[in-house]
Amino acid sequence: MTVMNFVYGFIVLLAAFIFQTALTGVNRKVTARIQKRYGPRWYQQFLDIFKALRKGSITHGWVFDFGVIMALGGIMATVIFIPVAGFEAFPNMDNVFVISYLLAVGMLGMAMSAAGSGNPWASIGVSRALTNMVAYDVPLMIVIFTLIFAFDTASVSEIAAMQQGMGVLGWNAVRMPLGGIVAFIALFGMLGKKPFDSFIAPAEIASGPMVEYGGKHLGFMFILHELMTFIEVSLILSLFFGGGSSILVYAIKYAILYTLVNIISQVMPRFKIDQAVKFFYRVPLVFAIIQGLVVIFLGWGVSVWF
Amino acid sequence: MVLENQDNRNLWEKIGDFFSANSIWMKWYCTGCGAIELPPTMTSRFDMERLGMGPMATPRQADVLLITGYLSSKTLRRVIYSYEQMQDPKYIVAFGSCTINGGIYYDSYATINQLDKYIPVDLYIAGCMPRPEGIMNAFADLITMIKKGQANGWRHYQENYEWYKQNQLDSLKEVIIHDEFHE
C-alpha cells in the first residue's frame, strides 16, 4: 500500500462523483422528457450541489453534525474500494463483505444524524429507510451468497472478470436469470427509486430524513447520495451485468443500467412501507431461494453454459 | 424602503450568486388562490425546471419563499416562523394584489395590507392572481436580480431586524404562536 494507492483512490472518488452527478443531471432531463417537459440543463445537479454548499447552515447539536461527517466519510471510504472495470485503487480488497460493512457505516451515520435533528418526520423517515433496507437486503444477500458459493470468491472484481469473454451470455443475470431479476428489483430499493421511495416521500413526510437539513448540510447529503448511488449501481453492475472490460464500456453499461432504472421508476406509483416489505419477502425472496437451490444442487449456470 | 443597488460583492459572492441564481428551490406558503397557479407553472405546459427551479419539502431546504395570496394575521405568524427557519441567502416573492395592498379584503379585521412591513419582499407580482406567464416572467426577473446582487432582502432583514420586529409586534402583538397544537 503506497501513496499511489491513495492517489488512485482519490481519483476514483472524484471521477465517481463527477460521472454520477452528470448522469443524475441527464436523468433529470430524461425524467422531464417522459413527463413531456423540456427539463433542466444537464449540469443542473452540479449547480444545485454547489448552491447548497454556498448557503448558510445551522446545527441541531453535535450528533447532527457528526452524523453527516460520519456518513460522508463512510461512503467515501466505500467508494475507493469499488473496482471500476478491473481497476482497483487498493488491489485485492474489493471483497463484498468489506463493501457492505463500510456501506453500513454510511447508512448508520445518516440515520444517526437525521435522528439527532429531533424532528419527528426525520425519525419516521429513518425508520422507514432501515425497514426498506431489511426488506431488500435479505433476497439480495441470498443471491450474492449464491454467487460467492458458485464462484468460490467474494471479490467483486474477480466475479466481474469471470463473466467477461462470452458477451451477454456470460453475465450472471443471464446465467442465473432469477437472481438477475432479484438484483435488478433490489437495485430500486437500494437507490430509493419509486416504488420503494416511501422513506423520502416529500408530500407525505416532508422528505423524511432530509427534513431538517439546509444549506451546507444538505449539500453534503446530496454529494453523499450521488456517491451512494455510484456504489450501489456499480455493485449490481459488476456482480450481475458483467462489469466492463474497459472504462468506456463500463461507463456506457453503467449509464444504461441507471437510466433504465430511472425510466422504469418514473412510471411507478409508490408502495407503502409495509407493502414494500411484503413485496420483497414474497416475490424476490422466493426467486432468490429457488435460484440458490438451483445453483447448489443442480449446478446450472455456474461453469457450463452450453 | 428602497433596497440598495450598488454592487460591492467580492469574487466569491459573485460566484455564489451565480449558483444561487441558477438553482432556486422554492417553498410556497399556500394561503390564497395563488397556489393553484403554481402546478401549471411547474408541469409540462410552462416547466419551470428549465430555469433550475423546483419545489422543496421544508423551509430549511428552500431558497425562495412564495407567498401566494392573502395573509391573515394568524397566518402571518406562521410565515414569519417559516421565513426565519430558512437559510441565507433567501428570497421572498409575493403574489398578487393582496400582498401589495390587501386586495379586495383591504378592510378586513384579519387581513394584513402591506407584506413588506413585516418581512422583506424581493419581488411583487401584480395581478389577481398572476397567470403562469406572469409568474415565469417574475422568476426570470428574480434570477436577473440575484445575478446582479440586487435581491438583498435577507441582508436588509438582518440589518433592520428591530424595525421589522417592531412592525410585526405592532400588528400582531405577539409573534410566538400559542394554540392547542403548540402547547
Added chain:
Amino acid sequence: MMNSMNNIIKQIDDVLTITNSEIITNRQFAIDINSGDVHQSLAYLKSIGFTQLSILTCIDLIANNEFQLIYILNNWELGLFVIVRTIIPRDNPAFVTIINIFPGAKYYEREVHEFFGVTFEGNDSYSKPLLLEIWDDIPPLRKDFDPQVYSDSKFPKRDLDKIYRSKIGGVD
C-alpha cells in the same frame, strides 16, 4: 318531495311548539322556536332522523337588539334540511350548550362565542380561542364592529399616489 316535507312539517308541528314555519326550497324548511324549547326540539328532530348538525351559527339583528341562533340539521334518509331558528337577547347573550345532543357542536359554539360573544353554559371550552389569536376588541362579526377602523389602526396601509376605483353598473 314536497308532500313528504309537508308531512314532516305537520308531524313536527303536532309535537313541538313552533311560532312560525317557512318553506325555503323543496329540500329546505325553517322553523322558529322559542329559546326555551330549543333543546327538546333538537332532541326530537334528532330522534326522527335529522341526525347531522350541519352548522350552528348566529345572526346579529342589531335593529331589534337581538341575536338569532341558527341550527341547520340534515336528514340523510329524506335529503331534507331543517333550519331551527331562535332569538336570544343581545345584551349579555347567553345560551345553554347542545353538546349533549350533538357533541360536534363544541367547535361551533367556540366559533360563535369568538365572533359574536355568545356564551354557552355547560360547554367547558366555549371560551377558548379557535380562529382568532390574541383578539383584543369586541367580537368582530357584530354589526357595531367597524372592520375598516380596526384594520386602519392595526395594519399599516401603503401610501398610494392615486386610488383607482372601478365603475360598477355605471355608478361611480
